[in-house]
Amino acid sequence: MTTVSNVVNGRLELMSEATRERVAAAIRELNYRPNAGARNLRLSQRGAVGLIVVDESPRFLADPMTSNILAGISNYLSGNGYGLLVTGIRRAAVADLHLLRRDQTDGLCIMASGTQQERRALYRQFKDTGQPIVIFQDEAPDFMTDTLSIRQDDHKAGELLAERLIQRGARRLALLVPAQSWPAMAERQAGALAAATRHGAKLDTVTCGSEEIADTQLAIARYVERSGLPDALLGGNDQMGCAALTWAQDRNFAVPGDVRVTGCNGFAFIDYVRPRLTSIASPAYEMGKQGGAMLLQRLSEGRFKQREMLFDVTLVPGGSD
Amino acid sequence: MTTVSNVVNGRLELMSEATRERVAAAIRELNYRPNAGARNLRLSQRGAVGLIVVDESPRFLADPMTSNILAGISNYLSGNGYGLLVTGIRRAAVADLHLLRRDQTDGLCIMASGTQQERRALYRQFKDTGQPIVIFQDEAPDFMTDTLSIRQDDHKAGELLAERLIQRGARRLALLVPAQSWPAMAERQAGALAAATRHGAKLDTVTCGSEEIADTQLAIARYVERSGLPDALLGGNDQMGCAALTWAQDRNFAVPGDVRVTGCNGFAFIDYVRPRLTSIASPAYEMGKQGGAMLLQRLSEGRFKQREMLFDVTLVPGGSD
DNA sequence: CTGAAAGCGCTTACAG
């Protein structure tokens, strides 16, 4: 058994070539696949990481940001012999989550949602598992000790978009945000506001019932009725930007002639609208990959090397601004 | 230990209310979380299912079909105490896959790609693990015994789209398909061809370098140069449909006035183009959910109740046809 | 209801 274990785990220097090949032949012949659970039990590890996406919708992967982060984490972990257990869950059901009630992962990756208070309550529950945690797209509250927060620079994203619009002559900007906002969205808003203030431009915030197309367009219509057409409509994300674009087209406003429009995060579908949506390129996939890497490093070295990672963003010009 | 095990596993009838509460209190106090791996080892089960997406791109979740199926599987399994281990992998790397080399799952869900020969080679490797397998969006070859194939009715999808276009007066249809096709795409093509033949209409197949927007638009341009503008451009999926839509718009062709356009699968972004893309609603999420359910049923009952499931599709009218 | 024991399939220190 010792030698087989040594072969399976690649400690090949402990035996002769002939022995190695004999064992390998037997493995092939028997179609032997080592039981990963037994190995993990013996080594007091779990061999897997949990990804928990807290979302009220069962389609928790609908947002490309989420699925890109997932792909990044998954690829890194799979390449390093770790499993990724994926769960999407409504906030109310988190307490019953298998990943929290049973000990089956070495660490957790979290994408939370809801108000700050709600997210803090979630993080406390996750912390109670005693596992190291990577939080995506949110800051780690002070009480989260064994934690790494990974975000993209959404403040800069807001600034880049607002500055570009102002440079092109816009003086009154309207930023579309969902009623139920989230930290990244708030950062974009703060960034856009900072840029507007710096350049003496005006930034209105238009609160939409949700980020869905119908709610977004309704909110735009009401805002324009009240305040007139702004120089620019900034979608809080690509979906809201595209909603603004089609709203303008449905009313026969020229984009960018009558009103400029932008999005944020730059996922695939911005190339499918006309004019192409000016947006921000999100490093979501890379964030996921780094999150996986940092978590495995934490597991092997005992602590996270840093408390936060902030990923740079860049502007992707389309024709809509 | 016996009583604690009975509490943890919900065999509450074996003890008094007082005992139950004493154990529960101790669990809370100690923040005890049972080790899932040890339980699985004792019960000779793995407690998890693997999802393998064979894709040459690291962004293996970019297609909404894939991420919707994943969400469906994940939600069903999580709700039933099973884990889902997600891996995206290039075909060339499949042989080294952890999910194949180690014994860590009770069953596999597969989304393959490539030619029929390549997919057969993949399925043989998966079969060698001895696990029950659910194949999505492809038929199960004869040699796959312990297998369930789950597909949507793509033949009907092709028929529905072609028939609708013909009813609206189209006589020459052009179907856009990627050079590297796949079974679902071939089914759509067969369905569209059957409908065209039945109604005496003409269906040309336009092979595009890939399903990417640039390749699709290039292929359309070449086809139109050679054969003139068809009455309708049928995208093999929504992405290709949207590519056709923007191609027409960039050339100042009216849609549907000069040329009708359709997509297939009906994911979110078809609402963000103008006119809205007429498409087919894919039951991808439901397929994933049923796949998870059928796999767990297979695990508890010893065999799949059926060899195939075919999900119905419906047409979603937009303004593009 | 509790306690003692066996065993799931591994890893690893140790003796030969």
Place this chain on the structure above:
DNA sequence: CTGAAAGCGCTTACAG
């Protein structure tokens, strides 16, 4: 290089 043994944390049949 091989063999025997302990132990990872559970479940479960059995005795008390």
